[in-house]
Every structure is written in structure tokens, then in C-alpha cells.
Amino acid sequence: xxxxxxxxxxSESFCCSSxxxxxxxxxxxxxYGFTSVLYLIRxxxxxxxxxxLEGLLLTIAHCDAAEPWQLGFQDAATPMMQGxxxxxxxxxxxxxxxxxxxxxxxxxxxxxxxxxxxxIPQRIVHGTTIEILRTIFPSIIPMFIAIPSFALxxxxxxxxxxxxITIKAIGHQWYRTYEYSDYNSSDxxxxxxxxxxxxxxxxxxGQSRLLEVDNRVVVPAxxxxxxxxxxxxxxxxxxxxxxGVKCDAVPGRxxxxxxxxxxxxxxxxxxxxICGTNHAxxxxxxxxxxxxxxxxxxxxxxxxxxVPPTNPDFPDSIPIVHCSGESSQDPFPFPDLNExxxxxxxxxxIPPKPAMFLHERLPxxxxxTDEQRVExxxxxxxxxxxxxxxxxxxxxxxERIGENELRLWRSREV
Amino acid sequence: xxxxxxxxxxxxxxxxxxxxxxxxxTLGLIAGGLWKIHHWNNQRRTKEFYDxxxxxxxxxxxxxx
Numbered sequence: 060x061x062x063x064x065x066x067x068x069x070s071e072s073f074c075c076s077s078x079x080x081x082x083x084x085x086x087x088x089x090x091y092g093f094t095s096v097l098y099l100i101r102x103x104x105x106x107x108x109x110x111x112l113e114g115l116l117l118t119i120a121h122c123d124a125a126e127p128w129q130l131g132f133q134d135a136a137t138p139m140m141q142g143x144x145x146x147x148x149x150x151x152x153x154x155x156x157x158x159x160x161x162x163x164x165x166x167x168x169x170x171x172x173x174x175x176x177x178x179i180p181q182r183i184v185h186g187t188t189i190e191i192l193r194t195i196f197p198s199i200i201p202m203f204i205a206i207p208s209f210a211l212x213x214x215x216x217x218x219x220x221x222x223x224i225t226i227k228a229i230g231h232q233w234y235r236t237y238e239y240s241d242y243n244s245s246d247x248x249x250x251x252x253x254x255x256x257x258x259x260x261x262x263x264x265g266q267s268r269l270l271e272v273d274n275r276v277v278v279p280a281x282x283x284x285x286x287x288x289x290x291x292x293x294x295x296x297x298x299x300x301x302x303g304v305k306c307d308a309v310p311g312r313x314x315x316x317x318x319x320x321x322x323x324x325x326x327x328x329x330x331x332x333i334c335g336t337n338h339a340x341x342x343x344x345x346x347x348x349x350x351x352x353x354x355x356x357x358x359x360x361x362x363x364x365x366v367p368p369t370n371p372d373f374p375d376s377i378p379i380v381h382c383s384g385e386s387s388q389d390p391f392p393f394p395d396l397n398e399x400x401x402x403x404x405x406x407x408x409i410p411p412k413p414a415m416f417l418h419e420r421l422p423x424x425x426x427x428t429d430e431q432r433v434e435x436x437x438x439x440x441x442x443x444x445x446x447x448x449x450x451x452x453x454x455x456x457x458e459r460i461g462e463n464e465l466r467l468w469r470s471r472e473v
Numbered sequence: 474x475x476x477x478x479x480x481x482x483x484x485x486x487x488x489x490x491x492x493x494x495x496x497x498x499t500l501g502l503i504a505g506g507l508w509k510i511h512h513w514n515n516q517r518r519t520k521e522f523y524d525x526x527x528x529x530x531x532x533x534x535x536x537x538x
Contacts, residue, residue: 148512156501163497171488
């Protein structure tokens with residue numbers, strides 16, 4: 060059977076293939092005239108797609124990412140989003156009904172009581188019957204709207220008792236940290252990684268601007284899982300329109316949402332609570348994979364070399380990781396907060412404030428000789444992650460590390 | 474002397490309010506019905522998509538080469 064739904068990976072669109080084909084036909088028809096007329100007549104007679112309406116309107120989004128000039132919702136990937144779309148359609152029916160009715164009455168009033176046709180206006184003060192009718196009937200309409208609305212609202216608020224996995228999404232300025240804590244025992248460090256946006260200069264062909272990240276959240280499809288959302292600094296919001304999810308990340312609070320993605324694919328979202336200057340540059344990408352691929356993908360996220368060796372030519376705070384290929388190990392790990400040094404006075408330990416920014420974790424490059432500095436960047440640059448590259452540029456680090464080093468690092472020739 | 478001038482008042486039937494309301498509601502229902510047809514079409518397409526996905530006839534994953 061011919062597949063009417065052309066599959067895409069990255070921007071899945073399932074309902075759009077035939078619609079897109081019909082839209083192309085309509086657009087071609089504009090150029091060729093006669094074809095479009097036949098097509099319009101055909102769709103009006105059979106009412107199967109009503110694409111002639113869609114062709115007249117602006118572009119309707121049919122992907123799992125925001126589209127330019129988007130008018131409608133993105134394709135639903137979860138039952139929650141499908142419920143939201145259905146509720147919107149239910150309410151829109153009443154909106155159209157009232158809009159057409161009011162416009163009709165308005166136009167007819169303007170027609171009948173035009174000053175040339177009706178020079179002497181009537182002096183009507185009140186009409187009891189019509190006032191009763193126009194009070195009762197509009198009050199019935201919200202009742203029809205409220206029933207599906209409350210049904211959806213309460214079903215969205217239902218707490219899933221036994222989610223398959225729990226993922227923590229922590230908002231930072233201006234990146235996200237995801238933790239998979241289900242795969243380690245209580246004394247082990249959970250699988251944690253940062254998710255930074257890919258800068259425009261580093262985008263590859265086919266990637267979306269301001270939507271791509273270096274590390275995606277990998278989740279299993281057709282599985283109910285839970286996401287706990289919080290923030291480390293200012294309020295953020297974790298939003299993925301395809302999944303019908305928008306959850307505020309409030310510092311000092313854990314908000315929980317349950318999701319069940321029904322199809323494999325890649326779903327894009329953006330931060331939805333103003334959080335500073337780079338609020339528009341903290342997207343979210345959720346990649347739903349099959350159950351059997353999920354284990355493989357999570358396993359690949361685990362660090363390969365948990366204990367990196369230290370180069371004696373440099374201070375101990377700069378471990379050089381010698382491994383082939385790209386490493387997910389951070390050569391500048393945060394201090395271990397779980398095991399602080401014991402105090403002599405017996406007072407409780409105050410955990411050291413972790414170095415949040417790269418420039419706080421770099422060695423004092425100004426005290427190094429030029430050879431040491433070049434050697435440092437030669438060894439470090441190849442392991443530098445995109446998020447750190449962005450950090451350096453964002454915080455204008457070039458005055459600290461020097462033009463030459465920065466040029467070397469950018470060119471990646473070392 | 475001219476006869477008394479009579480000022481003719483325009484006598485119109487005026488619109489029938491009930492009829493206009495009925496016409497308006499009918500048009501509103503037709504427009505709403507068109508929207509409902511669009512909604513049902515979307516639901517049917519979605520159901521078809523997920524049925525085909527369940528059967529394995531289509532996939533949202535690009536086959537590896």
C-alpha cells in the first residue's frame with residue numbers, strides 16, 4: 060500500500076503529507092488557473108479534506124517544531140495534547156457560531172436601517188422578550204464548553220502512580236541539566252548532563268535555528284514517564300508544545316508532570332518563562348525512541364572514564380582527559396559536594412560553592428608562560444564542549460585567555 | 474395657493490427580527506458544521522495514522538542505509 064504519510068526524522072509530520080501534496084497542487088493551480096478551479100470544485104463537492112480552506116489560510120504547522128508563520132497547533136504526540144486540540148476544536152465551533160451570527164445580525168441591521176433607506180430612526184427603548192432570550196441562550200453555551208474543559212483539566216491533573224522512569228529537568232541561566240537517577244544506587248552519582256543550545260554558526264544542514272541542542276533528552280516512546288522540573292537560579296519553564304507540556308521551573312520547588320509520548324520522533328520546545336538575556340536561547344529537545352533503543356541510548360550517555368589522569372605540568376585542578384574521540388567527561392569537574400573535608404571544630408560542613416561558570420574553573424592563565432598556555436589549549440581545546448565554547452563567548456572571555464589562544468582554539472587546528 | 478403639503482413618511486415593513494435571527498443561527502450552524510467536518514477529518518486522519526503505525530505499515534523513523 061502506498062504510504063500516504065512520508066516519514067521524517069527530526070520534524071515528524073504525520074497528518075500533513077496528503078495535505079501538503081494538496082496544498083502544492085493548489086499552489087500550482089494558482090499558476091495554472093484551471094487546475095486550481097477543478098481542484099476547488101472537487102474538494103467542495105466531496106468535503107473530504109476542506110483543503111481549499113487551508114489553502115486560502117496561512118501556513119498551518121504540521122511538524123513537531125515551531126514553523127515560520129505558524130497558525131495552528133503542532134501535531135500531537137501525547138494523549139494530553141490530542142485532548143487539548145480536541146477541546147480547542149470544540150470551543151472553536153461555538154466561536155464560529157457566535158461570530159457568524161453576530162456578523163449576520165450586524166450586517167443586516169446596517170442594511171435595513173441605512174439612512175437613505177430608513178431616514179427616520181425608530182425609538183425603541185426595550186424589548187422584554189428578546190432581552191430574556193439573549194440572556195438565557197448565551198448562558199447555555201458556556202455550559203457546553205465547560206463540560207469537556209473540566210474533563211480535560213482533571214484528567215491532566217491526574218498523578219501517575221507508577222511511572223516507568225523519572226527525569227529531572229533543572230533550569231539554569233541559560234542551559235538545562237537533565238538527571239536520570241533511576242539507574243544508579245543511592246551512593247552513586249546519577250546520570251547527569253547539560254543541554255546547551257547549538258549556536259547559529261555551528262548548525263549543520265537541516266538543523267533548526269534556536270531549537271537545536273547538543274544533548275537531547277532521550278525518553279522511551281509509548282511509556283508513561285515523569286519529569287520533575289525545577290530551577291537552580293531564576294524561574295524558567297519547560298515547554299514542549301507537541302507533548303502538550305508546559306511546566307514552570309521554580310527555584311526551591313519541584314513540579315511534576317507525566318508524559319506518554321505515542322510515537323517515536325524528535326520534539327522541540329523553548330523556555331517559556333523570562334529568565335534573563337538568553338531566555339530565547341535555551342531550547343528543549345526531547346527524543347522519543349523505541350523501548351529497545353532506549354537502553355542503548357542511555358547506556359551511551361554514561362561517562363566512559365570516570366577518573367581522568369592529571370598532567371603534572373599543570374596544576375591539579377586541570378585534569379587532562381586522554382581518550383579517543385569526543386568524551387562526555389568534564390575535564391573540569393565540580394567539587395565533590397558529598398564528601399567535604401572534616402572540620403576540626405565539629406561544626407557542620409558548609410559545602411563549597413561549586414564553580415558554575417567555566418572561567419571560574421579555568422586555571423589562572425595569566426600566571427602561565429606562553430608555552431604552558433599554548434600547550435594547555437592544545438590539550439584542552441579538543442575536549443571542549445559546545446556549551447563551554449558558548450560560555451566563553453557569552454562571558455567575553457577573550458580578554459582573559461588572549462587573542463592568540465582563542466584563535467587557536469576556534470580553528471581547532473591544535 | 475397651493476394645497477397643504479403633506480410630508481410623506483416612509484412606511485416600511487422593517488425587518489422581521491425572528492426571521493433574521495433564524496437566518497443568522499442557520500448560517501452560524503452551517504459555518505460551525507464546516508469546522509466540525511474539518512475537525513472530524515483531522516480525527517480520522519490521526520486515527521488512521523496511529524492505526525497504521527501500530528500495524529507497522531508506516532514508521533516515523535528513517536530506515537538506516
